[in-house]
Amino acid sequence: MRYTRLGRDGPDISKIGLGSLALSGAYGPIDRDEALGLIRRALDGGVTLLDTADFYAAGEVERLVGRAIAGRRDEVVVSTRGGVRRGGPGEPIEFDASPDHLTRACEASLRRLGVDRVDLYYLHCRDRTPVEEAVSRLSELARAGKIRHLGLTNATVDQVRRAHAVHPVTALALEYSLWGPHAPPELLDEARRLGLGVVAARPLGRGFLTGRIRSPLQLGAGDWRHEDPRFQQEHLRLSTRPLRQIEAAAAQLDLGAGRLALAWLISHGDHVVPVPSTRDPVHLEMNLAASGVRLTPETRDRLTGILPAGGANQSGSLLL
Numbered sequence: 001m002r003y004t005r006l007g008r009d010g011p012d013i014s015k016i017g018l019g020s021l022a023l024s025g026a027y028g029p030i031d032r033d034e035a036l037g038l039i040r041r042a043l044d045g046g047v048t049l050l051d052t053a054d055f056y057a058a059g060e061v062e063r064l065v066g067r068a069i070a071g072r073r074d075e076v077v078v079s080t081r082g083g084v085r086r087g088g089p090g091e092p093i094e095f096d097a098s099p100d101h102l103t104r105a106c107e108a109s110l111r112r113l114g115v116d117r118v119d120l121y122y123l124h125c126r127d128r129t130p131v132e133e134a135v136s137r138l139s140e141l142a143r144a145g146k147i148r149h150l151g152l153t154n155a156t157v158d159q160v161r162r163a164h165a166v167h168p169v170t171a172l173a174l175e176y177s178l179w180g181p182h183a184p185p186e187l188l189d190e191a192r193r194l195g196l197g198v199v200a201a202r203p204l205g206r207g208f209l210t211g212r213i214r215s216p217l218q219l220g221a222g223d224w225r226h227e228d229p230r231f232q233q234e235h236l237r238l239s240t241r242p243l244r245q246i247e248a249a250a251a252q253l254d255l256g257a258g259r260l261a262l263a264w265l266i267s268h269g270d271h272v273v274p275v276p277s278t279r280d281p282v283h284l285e286m287n288l289a290a291s292g293v294r295l296t297p298e299t300r301d302r303l304t305g306i307l308p309a310g311g312a313n314q315s316g317s318l319l320l
């Protein structure tokens with residue numbers, strides 16, 4: 001595993017983190033003990049960034065993370081987020097970044113995680129609450145020692161600037177992968193200008209970039225990807241040709257497409273950190289091995305051109 005600093009002033013973390021959406025059951029069922037074992041395996045494999053959210057399995061994933069880090073708190077940077085509420089698929093998604101909600105949400109995350117302080121707390125920036133009000137409250141929580149670093153997710157460039165003027169922002173979480181939608185260049189530029197880390201959410205295109213999902217019929221009944229227009233049959237069909245090109249490029253480098261997709265992200269610089277999620281220990285090993293793959297700038301740029309040309313660069317689902 002390689003290590004890096006998250007942004008100019010952030011914590012030192014592994015070059016690949018562990019996302020935890022797959023451990024919530026959003027992509028198919030998983031047993032709690034297996035999920036716990038997977039997180040512990042990731043830590044044993046050198047992962048030091050665990051990314052979660054307060055609403056994953058109604059808080060259950062935060063509890064799992066808390067159990068997994070018990071006794072090894074100093075080894076790991078835990079990120080979680082507040083400002084959104086959601087139940088299962090089909091249930092309404094509510095945004096609430098009001099100061100009082102954020103205080104309650106942060107306190108609840110601390111309890112579930114079993115920690116005194118969240119290392120990186122993301123504000124979900126979709127609510128109508130002005131970002132200054134939400135960030136002021138998070139800044140108070142930081143002064144009270146409950147939050148170490150502030151992150152933003154779903155933020156616009158304007159929100160990033162306004163938030164940063166109230167309290168230093170350490171990282172932006174964005175949907176960022178070889179598959180569309182690509183991270184907006186103006187947001188990436190702003191992150192670079194301000195020295196923010198970029199956490200690449202959905203780095204494997206929710207599994208599409210591994211080449212294993214060719215049809216929505218492969219997804220189980222409660223799978224969150226049924227809500228994502230990119231997993232409808234027609235869009236998957238349009239994406240097949242570019243995916244084959246990615247698979248061919250991966251084969252030339254003696255890699256799988258998923259590992260190439262992670263290496264592509266890492267090749268953009270030390271400030272980009274992917275957080276793939278998985279339920280499968282073998283997939284975990286494969287993903288962590290991507291930290292050692294180095295792409296030339298030519299390979300990186302060639303790959304970047306593949307998917308937009310394939311017409312797959314359309315909006316995905318809301319980033320949650």
Ligand SMILES: NC(=O)c1ccc[n+]([C@@H]2O[C@H](COP(=O)([O-])OP(=O)(O)OC[C@H]3O[C@@H](n4cnc5c(N)ncnc54)[C@H](OP(=O)(O)O)[C@@H]3O)[C@@H](O)[C@H]2O)c1
Binds near residue numbers: 019174201207283
């Ligand atoms: N801040 C935010 O707003 C935000 C929003 C969304 C997501 N995120 C973070 O980003 C993380 C990653 O996003 P994601 O989980 O939606 O998508 P992802 O990591 O791009 O893809 C996960 C899917 O890929 C499959 N997969 C993983 N490794 C594989 C491998 N080596 N071979 C084959 N299949 C593989 C998993 O299935 P298997 O279980 O079969 O491996 C799972 O279904 C989340 O867990 C979350 O922590 C953050």
